[in-house]
Each structure stands twice: as structure tokens, then as C-alpha cells.
Amino acid sequence: MQREPQAFDRVLSSMCTTPHPVAREAAERFLATNPGDPGTYPTISALEDEAIELLGEVAGLDDPAGYVASGGTEANIQAVRIARERARSTAATAETPTVVMPQSGHFSFQKAANVLGVDLELVPTDDEHRVDLEAVRACVDETTAMVVGVAGTTEYGRVDPIPELAEIAQSVDALLHVDAAWGGFVLPFTDHAWHFDHAPVDTMAIDPHKMGQAAVPAGGLLVRDETLLDELAVDTPYLESTSQATLTGTRSGAGVASAVAAMEELWPDGYRDQYVRSQNNAEWLAAELATRGYDVVDPELPLVAANVPEATFEALRDAGWRISSTGSGELRVVCMPHVTRTQLESFVAALDALESESETPTATT
Numbered sequence: 273m274q275r276e277p278q279a280f281d282r283v284l285s286s287m288c289t290t291p292h293p294v295a296r297e298a299a300e301r302f303l304a305t306n307p308g309d310p311g312t313y314p315t316i317s318a319l320e321d322e323a324i325e326l327l328g329e330v331a332g333l334d335d336p337a338g339y340v341a342s343g344g345t346e347a348n349i350q351a352v353r354i355a356r357e358r359a360r361s362t363a364a365t366a367e368t369p370t371v372v373m374p375q376s377g378h379f380s381f382q383k384a385a386n387v388l389g390v391d392l393e394l395v396p397t398d399d400e401h402r403v404d405l406e407a408v409r410a411c412v413d414e415t416t417a418m419v420v421g422v423a424g425t426t427e428y429g430r431v432d433p434i435p436e437l438a439e440i441a442q443s444v445d446a447l448l449h450v451d452a453a454w455g456g457f458v459l460p461f462t463d464h465a466w467h468f469d470h471a472p473v474d475t476m477a478i479d480p481h482k483m484g485q486a487a488v489p490a491g492g493l494l495v496r497d498e499t500l501l502d503e504l505a506v507d508t509p510y511l512e513s514t515s516q517a518t519l520t521g522t523r524s525g526a527g528v529a530s531a532v533a534a535m536e537e538l539w540p541d542g543y544r545d546q547y548v549r550s551q552n553n554a555e556w557l558a559a560e561l562a563t564r565g566y567d568v569v570d571p572e573l574p575l576v577a578a579n580v581p582e583a584t585f586e587a588l589r590d591a592g593w594r595i596s597s598t599g600s601g602e603l604r605v606v607c608m609p610h611v612t613r614t615q616l617e618s619f620v621a622a623l624d625a626l627e628s629e630s631e632t633p634t635a636t637t
């Protein structure tokens with residue numbers, strides 16, 4: 273029996289989406305290629321250079337270096353690895369290098385710290401869910417190898433004050449990493465300061481397979497300067513190319529080709545139109561929920577969090593809605609490109625039906 277993937281019509285929790293048709297087509301065409309072996313697969317390798325050029329345009333970086341990773345997780349792990357190697361060669365102390373990150377940072381940094389043997393120091397966020405700068409200042413010292421700022425947090429879509437974080441990082445000779453895995457393809461159309469041209473950012477995670485509408489797996493690691501990538505390079509005796517900076521060996525050319533196809537098709541106008549649609553949807557949903565008396569976190573980017581009772585949340589999930597919750601238990605809806613106004617209207621209608629049921633207990637028996 274042929275299996276079919278599930279539909280996206282009730283998916284409100286995903287940070288990925290249906291690939292753009294040109295991205296899907298390119299992914300299928302390049303399925304049997306391996307950019308991990310550029311001597312054997314020069315076509316996809318050249319396409320990867322194009323992907324990095326395009327990502328550089330999105331992220332305000334002339335002459336960018338980097339590669340198409342399997343996702344934000346790999347990009348974050350590799351950024352931490354760069355910082356650790358830097359610290360090992362230049363640090364004034366032999367103590368374990370540390371990474372200073374807001375509590376709102378992604379759990380992939382826990383993996384990075386664990387794999388790489390660095391200490392992760394979490395600093396609190398303020399009432400607006402952005403990192404508390406005073407707490408960062410108090411936390412950094414000569415062991416700090418990297419300061420992380422998030423540009424589009426996973427839970428609330430918040431952007432940390434990147435220029436201020438860069439200044440703090442420089443004050444202790446640490447690298448500044450910006451995690452724009454999700455936010456990178458919507459932030460160019462906002463007035464946030466988040467990228468290489470806004471601040472001395474050293475490294476960045478930016479995922480084509482999230483808001484970029486490319487097929488999975490397509491993440492992006494960007495570095496300001498090629499020499500930062502050298503920290504990752506290992507010799508590759510059996511390949512034609514002499515060194516490799518990626519974490520994976522064999523990897524999918526599908527993600528690379530689809531990232532290029534999506535960016536060529538959509539950057540910048542298509543992404544701008546999508547951002548406007550998604551942001552309008554998020555604001556519409558936030559207003560509808562607020563009207564019904566729920567506490568709503570203001571959607572700064574297309575992501576809505578609201579305090580919905582646990583029983584209602586569970587009932588919505590039982591009804592087939594794919595929704596998720598924040599660490600503090602709020603309902604979280606990510607307005608990805610596949611999420612339409614019609615879909616959100618039926619979601620709100622489902623919510624209303626549940627709430628009126630619970631208000632008139634006789635109707636439920």
C-alpha cells in the first residue's frame with residue numbers, strides 16, 4: 273500500500289512548511305547528489321556556493337562563507353565548535369570555555385554543549401521575553417567563548433538586542449552568534465537590527481527549510497570570515513577535495529538545490545509578500561483570542577502565544593489540531609506559509625465550540 277504524508281490543513285505547530293513548488297521540483301531532481309563529495313558532484317557543489325551567496329544577501333553579508341547544513345541544530349553545533357576552537361587557540365585561560373545564552377535559546381545548544389564539552393550559561397529574559405543585557409554583562413568573563421543572541425525565538429518570536437550583545441561579546445573577546453534559524457526569512461522585512469550589516473556578528477544559523485520554504489533538510493551556517501570556517505576543517509584523505517568543514521559527511525543535495533530554487537524564486541518580493549500574509553494572520557489570530565478574554569503575547573513576528581486552559585488545549589489536539597505549547601504552558605501557533613486565514617478561522621470556530629460546550633455542561637452529557 274502506498275503511504276501518503278499527512279496533510280497540512282490542521283498543522284499550526286510546525287516551524288517547517290510545504291516547500292514552494294520550485295523547491296520541491298529542485299529537491300526531487302537533485303535527490304541523488306552528494307555535496308559532501310564536491311570532487312565527484314561538482315554541479316551540486318557549485319549550487320551550494322550560490323546558496324551561500326543568496327543567504328549572504330538575506331543576512332546582510334558581502335562575500336559570505338558557510339555551507340548548507342542539515343538544519344539549525346547542526347549550524348548551532350558548528351558555531352559553538354568554531355568558538356571553542358578559537359578559545360582553545362587564543363584564550364587567556366585554560367578553563368572550560370563557556371557559551372552565554374538567553375533562557376529563550378533553542379535546545380540545540382544543550383546538544384552542542386554536551387557534544388563539545390563546553391559549559392552553557394543561561395541568562396534570564398525580561399518581561400518582553402528578550403535577553404536581560406545586565407545579566408549578560410554580569411555573566412561574561414575570560415572563559416566566555418561565545419555569546420548567543422536569538423533573532424526570532426522559538427517560543428515567542430522575539431529578537432534579542434543584537435548590537436548590544438555584540439558589544440558585550442567584543443568586550444571579552446568572545447564570538448557573537450545569531451540564531452536566526454526560524455526568523456531569518458521574515459526579519460529582512462521588519463525594522464529589527466539582527467544581521468551582519470547591523471552589528472559585528474561572527475556566525476549565524478539561518479534555515480531555508482523553515483520560513484525559506486525549501487525542502488527539508490536545508491539549514492544554513494554563515495560566517496563573517498572564511499578563516500572562521502577553517503576552525504572546522506579536517507583533512508579528507510579519500511576525497512578529491514582536501515578538507516571538509518561540515519559535521520555530516522554524505523549529505524543531501526536535495527536540500528541544497530531546493531534552497532537555491534526557493535531563494536531565486538522568492539527573494540526578496542515573494543518572501544516579503546509571505547511575511548505580510550503571515551504577520552497579518554498572526555495579528556488577526558491574536559486579536560480574536562484577546563477578544564475572547566485570553567492573555568495573548570503580542571506577535572512581534574508571525575508567532576502567537578496565548579494562555580488557553582489546558583483542558584481546551586487537549587480537546588483541540590484530540591480534534592486533530594497540531595498545536596504545541598510553550599515552556600510555561602501557553603498555546604503556541606506558528607503562522608507558517610501553509611497556514612491560511614481560512615484555516616485559522618476554522619481553528620477559532622473549533623475553540624468557540626469547545627468553550628460553549630464547557631459553559632453549558634448539559635450539552636456535553
Ligand SMILES: *Cc1c(COP(=O)(O)O)cnc(C)c1O
Pocket residue numbers: 287342343344345346348378380422424425426451452453454479491
Ligand atoms: C528550529 C530552530 C532551531 C533548530 O533548527 P532545526 O532545523 O530544527 O535543527 C534552532 N534555533 C531556532 C531559533 C529554531 O527556531
